[in-house]
Amino acid sequence: MEKYFENLNPPQIDAVSSTEGYIRVLAGAGSGKTKVLTNRYAYLVEGLGISTQNILCVTFTNKAANEMRKRIKRLLHEQSEGIYISTFHGFGVKILKEDIHHINYPKNFSIIDTEDQKTILREIYEELNLTIKFMKFKELLRKISLFKLNPKYISWLVDPTKGITFDDSMTTLDIVIRKYLYKQRKYFALDFQDILNFVMYLFDNHLDTLKKWQSRLHYIQVDEFQDCSDQQYAFVSRLAQKNNNLFVVGDPDQTIYTWRGAKPQYLINFDKNHQNVKTIILNQNYRSTPEILDLSNKIIKNNKLRIDKDLFTENPNGIQTVHFHGKNEFEETKYVISTINSYITTKSANFKDFCILYRANNVSRFIEQGLLQEDVPYVVLSGVSFFERREIKDALAYLKMVIYSDDLSFLRTVNMPKRKFGKVKLKKLKEIADGNDNTLYNTLLISDRNAFSGTDIESYIAVIEKFKKEYSKMKVSEILRDILDQSGYDILLRTEGDQDRIDNIAELLFSIQNLEHEYGEPLTLEDYLEQVSLYTDTERQEKDAVKLMTIHSAKGLEFPYVFLVGFNDGLLPNFRALKDLNKLEEERRLTYVAVTRAEKEFHMTESEGYTFQGARKIPSRFIFEIKQNIFTRIGEIDKDLLEESIKTYTNNSPQPETIMVKNSESNLYEINSFVKHPIFGKGEIKEIDDSSGTYKIYFESIDSIREINQNFKGLKIYSN
Ligand SMILES: Nc1ncnc2c1ncn2[C@@H]1O[C@H](COP(=O)(O)OP(=O)(O)OP(=O)(O)O)[C@@H](O)[C@H]1O
Numbered sequence: 227m228e229k230y231f232e233n234l235n236p237p238q239i240d241a242v243s244s245t246e247g248y249i250r251v252l253a254g255a256g257s258g259k260t261k262v263l264t265n266r267y268a269y270l271v272e273g274l275g276i277s278t279q280n281i282l283c284v285t286f287t288n289k290a291a292n293e294m295r296k297r298i299k300r301l302l303h304e305q306s307e308g309i310y311i312s313t314f315h316g317f318g319v320k321i322l323k324e325d326i327h328h329i330n331y332p333k334n335f336s337i338i339d340t341e342d343q344k345t346i347l348r349e350i351y352e353e354l355n356l357t358i359k360f361m362k363f364k365e366l367l368r369k370i371s372l373f374k375l376n377p378k379y380i381s382w383l384v385d386p387t388k389g390i391t392f393d394d395s396m397t398t399l400d401i402v403i404r405k406y407l408y409k410q411r412k413y414f415a416l417d418f419q420d421i422l423n424f425v426m427y428l429f430d431n432h433l434d435t436l437k438k439w440q441s442r443l444h445y446i447q448v449d450e451f452q453d454c455s456d457q458q459y460a461f462v463s464r465l466a467q468k469n470n471n472l473f474v475v476g477d478p479d480q481t482i483y484t485w486r487g488a489k490p491q492y493l494i495n496f497d498k499n500h501q502n503v504k505t506i507i508l509n510q511n512y513r514s515t516p517e518i519l520d521l522s523n524k525i526i527k528n529n530k531l532r533i534d535k536d537l538f539t540e541n542p543n544g545i546q547t548v549h550f551h552g553k554n555e556f557e558e559t560k561y562v563i564s565t566i567n568s569y570i571t572t573k574s575a576n577f578k579d580f581c582i583l584y585r586a587n588n589v590s591r592f593i594e595q596g597l598l599q600e601d602v603p604y605v606v607l608s609g610v611s612f613f614e615r616r617e618i619k620d621a622l623a624y625l626k627m628v629i630y631s632d633d634l635s636f637l638r639t640v641n642m643p644k645r646k647f648g649k650v651k652l653k654k655l656k657e658i659a660d661g662n663d664n665t666l667y668n669t670l671l672i673s674d675r676n677a678f679s680g681t682d683i684e685s686y687i688a689v690i691e692k693f694k695k696e697y698s699k700m701k702v703s704e705i706l707r708d709i710l711d712q713s714g715y716d717i718l719l720r721t722e723g724d725q726d727r728i729d730n731i732a733e734l735l736f737s738i739q740n741l742e743h744e745y746g747e748p749l750t751l752e753d754y755l756e757q758v759s760l761y762t763d764t765e766r767q768e769k770d771a772v773k774l775m776t777i778h779s780a781k782g783l784e785f786p787y788v789f790l791v792g793f794n795d796g797l798l799p800n801f802r803a804l805k806d807l808n809k810l811e812e813e814r815r816l817t818y819v820a821v822t823r824a825e826k827e828f829h830m831t832e833s834e835g836y837t838f839q840g841a842r843k844i845p846s847r848f849i850f851e852i853k854q855n856i857f858t859r860i861g862e863i864d865k866d867l868l869e870e871s872i873k874t875y876t877n878n879s880p881q882p883e884t885i886m887v888k889n890s891e892s893n894l895y896e897i898n899s900f901v902k903h904p905i906f907g908k909g910e911i912k913e914i915d916d917s918s919g920t921y922k923i924y925f926e927s928i929d930s931i932r933e934i935n936q937n938f939k940g941l942k943i944y945s946n
Contacts, residue, residue: 230272231243237507250506251508255522267283271302272302276444284313290313318425331383335415338413338416339418344722364725377427391404446471446472448462449475451493452481514824515827516544517544518547518828519822521547544826546858548860549857551833555740557833566580577604580772580773583776583788583790583823586776640683643717647678658673686713692712706734707904732940736904777816787825802919901942903940
């Protein structure tokens with residue numbers, strides 16, 4: 227048998243050898259769709275003699291594209307490069323790099339990410355004298371993104387004769403958006419959303435280019451087709467129009483991106499939208515044990531909007547899946563870590579065999595902390611690790627200034643917020659310090675500060691000195707809160723308007739309060755900084771390390787041992803999904819994706835305590851929707867918690883609006899209720915804005931209204 231068909235089952239062989247026409251493969255989790263896509267690609271090249279220049283293979287992530295390229299290279303014995311194996315965006319960029327000049331844009335355009343977008347917005351705010359009161363960057367970026375849904379804007383960017391004009395009738399928002407476009411043009415920058423917009427614009431306005439690409443791409447295959455958006459669908463459909471060879475693979479049960487425009491119906495209705503479609507179903511799973519599969523099948527069965535398909539496997543039996551219930555986060559972390567450590571010895575597992583999954587990034591904190599304390603090597607694969615985030619580093623540097631006043635902390639804080647103490651002043655200070663062999667801060671204290679007049683350095687020194695005197699009488703959480711407030715760092719964050727950063731600081735504060743509570747004796751600033759320096763100084767070992775990531779980023783990956791942590795109602799399913807059947811089903815699909823990543827063992831863990839919103843934590847409803855005897859439960863759930871959980875689920879599914887009903891345990895707030903904020907103190911809820919997920923709260927201390935995230939943990943019911 228030819229190597230492309232070796233070890234494949236009959237439907238897989240069918241899929242690999244079906245090269246012509248419109249073909250749809252409905253592939254369950256772990257049923258070998260990646261294998262099919264790679265083997266088919268190799269078969270096209272070697273079996274049919276097609277040049278790699280004529281095959282487009284679209285994957286959903288760069289990670290998947292790299293993996294596929296690697297596998298194809300292995301299959302093809304490195305003889306040819308898969309030049310068009312990439313994501314939609316990656317391929318869009320390839321087209322633009324070749325042809326963007328047809329629409330009057332230079333080929334050396336740059337691609338900007340969200341941080342770059344924010345830098346542009348910062349410039350605009352400065353120019354227009356705007357502050358965050360006008361609009362938060364995140365919201366503004368959303369507005370810009372909405373604005374760009376109408377592709378008309380492209381003509382402004384590509385046709386300088388049209389120019390971008392401003393007039394008095396425009397709203398500030400109009401002006402900001404136009405300035406954003408103006409700057410984009412000035413920097414020849416394309417943001418993520420522009421890429422496919424530009425390609426489609428190019429195809430519409432330059433037919434020859436479209437024809438060229440259509441003729442070039444004889445075969446097109448698309449992975450994760452259930453996650454195709456309108457635009458992505460239009461894009462591949464157009465490219466396939468000439469040769470009519472379009473092979474799509476997907477699993478409707480793994481649709482987890484509808485919130486950003488995925489339309490699974492393109493997969494479901496593929497046979498209606500195209501003629502003579504051949505459908506192949508892959509439902510034999512090769513990845514997981516029957517026990518893991520049983521759990522995933524039972525969970526996803528509760529979705530009403532789906533095509534029913536059960537996966538089966540011939541893999542040997544393993545151990546039952548586990549539900550661990552802990553009394554608090556520490557117990558939960560302990561369970562995860564002790565299981566990992568014991569498997570390292572008893573099952574000769576490696577750290578890299580373990581993956582810890584969670585619904586949202588902010589859940590990773592308590593697990594990370596535990597892993598660091600126990601010296602378990604780990605790597606966070608989605609985004610920046612909590613303790614590496616800029617704002618967390620800044621906040622800790624302020625604390626370190628109080629005790630150590632070391633140069634690194636000084637450099638991090640002295641001009642953050644801006645105190646007109648820029649490069650020139652620093653250079654001068656460094657020269658004096660070097661001459662005296664002293665630290666920068668001490669040099670500043672003892673030197674003649676006339677040399678630094680015109681800066682706000684005095685207020686900085688005053689704050690640090692004040693805390694040096696007072697800190698030993700204060701709690702660490704109070705020091706942090708007050709120093710960020712008095713140094714102006716808090717205001718800076720709020721002016722920047724990055725809600726994530728504000729939330730992260732609140733999360734740090736919350737974690738310190740927790741530690742103060744759990745520590746057993748009064749937690750001193752010295753103790754805390756000693757502990758936390760462990761968190762920040764760890765070298766991350768890429769190789770043999772436990773992997774931490776969100777479920778979204780785990781899509782397409784597999785690991786021998788998987789832990790799904792923070793499996794609580796309100797986290798997974800996310801509290802925003804509780805009111806909406808479609809969203810709730812997407813959360814169930816996310817859980818399905820999490821379970822099906824596991825090869826040998828799957829552990830779902832959760833613990834008691836309080837959720838982000840301040841409500842009592844209860845286990846995820848998804849655990850109770852299935853038969854309780856198909857997994858092993860470790861840890862006892864008290865009767866009252868169990869009853870409360872069951873009551874909450876039965877009362878609230880599938881019309882979960884009622885979950886917002888206030889009861890003694892939950893403090894999802896109502897209008898006019900009084901709350902306590904760790905930084906602003908007492909406040910009154912004036913408005914509940916579910917569309918943005920915020921409370922509008924009037925705070926006496928600042929005599930104004932602030933929008934606070936509904937999922938912010940630090941908010942408590944106010945009591946005297
Ligand atoms: N015919 C087969 N025989 C043996 N192993 C197979 C076969 N097909 C696939 N596998 C193995 O099963 C696992 C899952 O395959 P693959 O990663 O291609 O699945 P997938 O369908 O892309 O999964 P998912 O959608 O869940 O990410 C891999 O380890 C793969 O090597």
